Amino acid sequence: MAPSSDNREHFADLLSRRVDERESQLVLGLDPDPMALWPSSAQTHGDGSAAERAAAAVLSHCCALIDAVAPACVAIKPQLACFERLGAPGWTALAGVVEHAKAHGLLVIADGKRGDVPVSAQAYAQALLAQTPTPFGAVKGLEADLCTVNPLMGKDSMEPFVALARANRRGVLALVRTSNEGAKDIEDLKLADGRPMWERLALMIGELGVEGVGQSGLSDVGAVLGATAPAHLARARELMPHAVFLLPGVGAQGGTVESLAAAFSAGRAGGLITASRSIAGAHLLATQDPPDAARAEAERLRAAAWGLC
């Protein structure tokens, strides 16, 4: 196991403990569209710029959603694009969302799918998981517990994320086989050895995680596997026996919780199920208020997943 700069718990052990304590593997995805916020948040917010007012509304919406569903969840997963599009006020709102989630005992997965040459990958890891040294003192990053990364550029583009995550007792989740229709275009390409390309991504991610396995048997390097392709999960588990699987695509994208049982063969924290629109938009299909509808849908998803393992 890699050394740590302090006595904090190994990330995967922390995750396992939180999953057990909360009896939940559910991750609340936050991808706020300023034009589709809960009515209670989509009101006038001060007299600042459009970006400042929209960011305040987005923060209000995300906090209300967290307040409604936190007891059913183990983590939040903010989609960085939705904050980035509001500029500096959006980044401030994102920091506020992270703080609010942590106050509820939730872990934070920064979903940015970053990936770059090593020197830039290190800068992203500083931004999301660690801190940046400056002549004016260290600048704290977002302090997420996990971030998603894109492994197209290969092992050296992933190593700075893994190194900084490990040193700071945090984790990384790499794209392996995603939930979108386009996953077939590149990720599913057949290699010369007859296997699909995503299996090579899985092997690389598995190798990067070998040194980061905690007492729970899970590693600080995990994988993103779309819940829309459950047939891949058993094979992915063979290739990455210690990886935490983040499973997007339940709900709005067509995946079901019941098809994901293979993810949990590595333990209850071996699979994290993320849902966004199906929770935030549950009231559109029900007669309840947004918070009540979201709470009911989150609890339904939590119970369905917990019942699998």
Add this chain to the structure above:
Amino acid sequence: MAPSSDNREHFADLLSRRVDERESQLVLGLDPDPMALWPSSAQTHGDGSAAERAAAAVLSHCCALIDAVAPACVAIKPQLACFERLGAPGWTALAGVVEHAKAHGLLVIADGKRGDVPVSAQAYAQALLAQTPTPFGAVKGLEADLCTVNPLMGKDSMEPFVALARANRRGVLALVRTSNEGAKDIEDLKLADGRPMWERLALMIGELGVEGVGQSGLSDVGAVLGATAPAHLARARELMPHAVFLLPGVGAQGGTVESLAAAFSAGRAGGLITASRSIAGAHLLATQDPPDAARAEAERLRAAAWGLC
């Protein structure tokens, strides 16, 4: 050619015109490390937080660099990670850098290597190339002329970038074969048809650009091809006859301008050569002040590239 919402010039035509006017295909990469700024910028900046002071120093450094080398360049390429790690003040500094570059007549390439499921890809495109509708009015994005994208997730993850770029007369540059050592791990994998995987990326990018070819013969969908693997350029040009090639890796990463001639077979704007550390750090290898050393190195690179085509 796709319709545009206004009468602005097609992006690739604008790029071609600027390249001709400035007699330059050189792109100034900006990846500021707060611990390695020019001495004139690395001083006390007000009494704000460490993030605010570091962001002010980074902005000062980038503006000084732009002032020194703008006449030799056609564009800047800020590395978003370096601004993101300074939080909201970093994003404000990035907006300031973009504004300063535009005042010098330079184009802006937002280097974020974003890529995500379609709804999130759209949010990134709004953030970098367009604007976001909100109940409080439209929020302007960064208004870069180009952004880099990561095509691992397939065609549907690229389409929102292409659509918003085209509608706003801007462009997209997709990773195809990158300049880092790890490019061999995934991008060079041999497919069942015997070709390397990056050629499939090139074909996909070429197809996405077919509808976006301007009068210059160049498309609004281009490709990132590491200058460290010039042997690939001729093949890449066959697969993407209309693409603008962004060529990182000259200088600090070991590539040379002279090896890139194949890129320019599509025209003078067919290849954009980007250099970062070799320009900003030129004074470390010379007896000149940072601005004079940077200016001399940028002019050397500009002239070398211009002489190739």
